[in-house]
Amino acid sequence: MTSGMDPSPLPGRQPRALRNTLAIIEEVVAAGPGVTAKEISAALKLPPATTYRLLNLLVGEEYLVRLPDLRGFALGRRAARLAAPTNTRPPAAVRAVVGHLRGNVRWGVHLASFTAGRLVLMDPDRDHPPSDEVVLARYLYASALGKLLLADQPDWRAMVRDLRRFTEHTIVGRTELDTELREVAASGVARQCGELRTDRGCLAVPIRDQDTGALVAGLAVSGPPDRIAEPNTDMIALLRKHADRLAPLLA
Missing domain, CATH: 3.30.450.40 (GAF domain)
Structure with missing residues (x-):
């Protein structure tokens, strides 16, 4: 009897792409709102083309958003679901x-x-x-x-x-x-x-x-x-x- 999950390993370059995608999210969290693609690329030692491609993917999926001045990125709506909810309203x-x-x-x-x-x-x-x-x-x-x-x-x-x-x-x-x-x-x-x-x-x-x-x-x-x-x-x-x-x- 098999489970609903496919136990086969991810093919080709998918594991590396997944790690890079998660690393970009972590870098936006660490650097704070406004971090630029150039800064992310330098911090993670990723090729600029790879960085831009993954950033566009994360923006499209709403894990990241572009800031209004287009200078950098911040966490998007879906990224908030990756952490336990917090109440910032003071008592x-x-x-x-x-x-x-x-x-x-x-x-x-x-x-x-x-x-x-x-x-x-x-x-x-x-x-x-x-x-x-x-x-x-x-x-x-x-x-x-x-x-x-x-x-x-x-x-x-x-x-x-x-x-x-x-x-x-x-x-x-x-x-x-x-x-x-x-x-x-x-x-x-x-x-x-x-x-x-x-x-x-x-x-x-x-x-x-x-x-x-x-x-x-x-x-x-x-x-x-x-x-x-x-x-x-x-x-x-x-x-x-x-x-x-x-x-x-x-x-």
């Missing part, structure tokens, strides 16, 4: 703390999770929409929340594939960025002033596990870049107060 107690902060400031307030070393917006401010989440996750060095995550790494360079300039204020020099991230790590405050958009700045503080000290999330306010650039000790104190209230709720 009511967390939303209450974030909502309280929003009631005390005139700017946008955003809460981001750093689970598994990825920036995911848990509670973005709908009244003051943040930058596109794909951009924030891909170009960590250009946002205050991203700088918090990079500053916490043993080597931030491992998480930055390329330094793209968005505005004249974007920091794209590795030495300059290294200096800034050291300051973020020392002060516990990150800011960007017009680095992603010329009309917006952002100030962020970390949220850490109270027992281990591990970075679990970031709390940020966004507003006019000239106001973010000013000394704002009261705003920082307010951010830290709410981050301390969130810590036991998110650990």
Whole structure:
């Protein structure tokens, strides 16, 4: 009696093609949204023609999607079925703390999770929409929340594939960025002033596990870049107060 599965081995080049296809999905997960075909080809040491062919196949099957600017790729609808579902909506107690902060400031307030070393917006401010989440996750060095995550790494360079300039204020020099991230790590405050958009700045503080000290999330306010650039000790104190209230709720 035979089972419904064909026990015969895959013929010809199919095993290699299957391994390469799975490797590409893994690389998109590791590199984050926006990784390009050229970067995937180099990382996996695949011929460009093979890479493009498999990428087109994965896009056609909806395991990957092309980003709107056509610069790179991200996971598609069907890829989400490969992992157990997760609930990114924060609990009511967390939303209450974030909502309280929003009631005390005139700017946008955003809460981001750093689970598994990825920036995911848990509670973005709908009244003051943040930058596109794909951009924030891909170009960590250009946002205050991203700088918090990079500053916490043993080597931030491992998480930055390329330094793209968005505005004249974007920091794209590795030495300059290294200096800034050291300051973020020392002060516990990150800011960007017009680095992603010329009309917006952002100030962020970390949220850490109270027992281990591990970075679990970031709390940020966004507003006019000239106001973010000013000394704002009261705003920082307010951010830290709410981050301390969130810590036991998110650990």
